[in-house]
Amino acid sequence: MRDKILHNAGEMFLNYGFKSVTMDDIAHALGISKKTIYQHFDNKTKLVEATTMYVFENISEGIDCICALEKNPIEEIYDIKRFVMNHLKDEKSSPQYQLQKYYPAIFATLKQKQFEVMQCCVKANLERGITLGLYRDTINIEFISRIYFNSMIALKDKDLFPLKHFSMNALMDYFLEYHLRGICSKKGLETLNQFINTQS
Template sequence: MIKEQIMITALDLFAQYGIKSVSMDDIAHNVGISKRTIYEFFEDKETLLQEGMIFDYTKMKSVLEGLEKGPYTVVDIIVLFYEDYMKRPRWYNRKFYDDLKRYPKALEHTETSKAEFSKKCMKLFGRGVKEGVFQNGVNFEIVALLAKEQIKMVRPSGTFFNHSISEVFETVLFTFLRGICTEKGLAILDRYAFKHSHKMI
């Protein structure tokens, strides 16, 4: 449990301030333990970063796989996955990605995870077509790239200072899905949109 808390806290700090700017002392202070305790679990900062990212990705992957096995359409899966993620969102700043280049092992894992997640998305899109919730004939490779760029755009910036990040992310997600849904898919999506609109009131 302590190891998990160390990884979660470290990733939160890295996301906010960048990797280089955060010391092991900073992490220890925020967890409420000694720096020596951190070194009982992790050899150095790169090991902590790498294991933390593996832990984070494995957790997300587990949630998605659990939803895939449930009685859901792909539209349900995407929205429910979004809802689970937004229980504890983490927005990595540009400095984090710049610093990540200094840690080759962690960077390699990140690239591998991105490629694996992209393949997972393509399979979900294909499944959505078979279920009749997504339109046939759509170039989903382009759709996946657009989604990736939209996520980058959503990262906190002055552009959206009048709106919460969750409100912006939700608007982008639902607009994006509406563009590829069939009537059947839209009927499912509208149920979630109605629920979310009432949460904001």
């Protein structure tokens, strides 16, 4: 039952936002009493914390599986983007923004975990791209990986990028192309252009 609650709460929080969804809403959607939820989670904050980590771990596992395929590093970045966007429902409800505003301690913990996972993943992608001659061998991997993470966080800032002007999917595409054009070698740019043309 605990996993069932986490799964359904995760879906609802991502679709409607952490603030909007109540314990009553989750209980009603699952066809159970609120008392059953409270047997597993003391309060909504505990549920939000557990759900956030549950979603994070599922996404991390999926990213690991994509990285294990060792595809072309440029294609790998876009595959990860598609996978994450699919799991986060295109972030229509700005979950990260709401989490930061209403549950700052949980947000801070999540951000640190995201940083650790992304550093590992992005560094591996950069190293492989350099080895394959797709990325310039003069780039500073430590710098690029940190800029990449901070840019991803910035994209989710509703004040900087209001959703009425930018969909999260479009923002991610703009950023990935911007990122890759900054680090690609001549060979990498040819690969990137071919990839973008086949996607459009």
